[in-house]
Amino acid sequence: MARTAFNQRRYSRGAIAFHWIIAVLVIANLIYGLFHESLFKGAGLMPVHMAIGITVLVLSIARLAWRLTHRVPPLPASLPGWEKGLSHLVHWIFYALIILMPLSGWAMTSGGRHPHPVSWFGLFDVPMLPVSGGMAGAGHEFHEIFGYAMAALVVLHIAAALRHQFILRDGVLGRMMPGVEPSGRKR
Incomplete structure (x- = not known):
């Protein structure tokens, strides 16, 4: 297969x-967020969780800008x-969640009972959002709901990718997986 045709079938x-x-x-933050009270109690990882959330927010905005300015490879005609x-819908839900989850967490810390700026890995403080206590409370509720939704979506996304790779063998996983050709074979 020609190199140009191969590249047109892969993401950039x-x-x-x-x-x-x-x-x-996201997976690291989900694990901590879902199990911080049972597995990580007293570990002092909340500042890291919040810094990762801010990092995800910034990268997600950059990723969305990238997505809007770069073509994606077409899905196989056989689908x-x-x-x-459903694939397009799930991807846009992911975009919404990877932006809304960190924003809701940021709102929680900015207007809760003990408002404080988020420290970005101890290097600098991210300013607080101008939110009320009520908005911070809503942020807490949304953060929890979004977390469970994100966890479910991640599991379904991984299951779908594995289905495409090992059952359908249609090369969909190879479009995004380094070292795997869109044909589904290892390089």
Whole structure:
């Protein structure tokens, strides 16, 4: 297969980098967020959790800008229309969640009972948002709901990627996975 045809079937290097960096950060924050009271109690990781959240927010805005200015490779023609539509919907829900989750967490710290700026890994403080106590409370509720929604979506996304790779063998995973061709074979 010609190199240009191969590249047209893959996401760009920038998109791949954004995807995997944000994915690792989101999964780390989900694990901490979902299990901080049972597994990580007293570990003092909340400042890291918040700094990662701010990092995800900044990277997600950059990723969205990248997505809006770069073409994505087409899905295989063999996919039914409903599956293509579901894929697009899930991706836009991911974009919403990777922006709204950090914003809701930032709102929580900015207007809660003990408002404080978020420290970005001890290097500098991110200013507080101008939110009321009520907005901070809503941010807390939304953050929790978004967290469970994100966890469910991540599990479904991984399951769908594995289905495409190992059951359908249609190369969809290879479009985003370094070292895997869009044909589904290892390079």
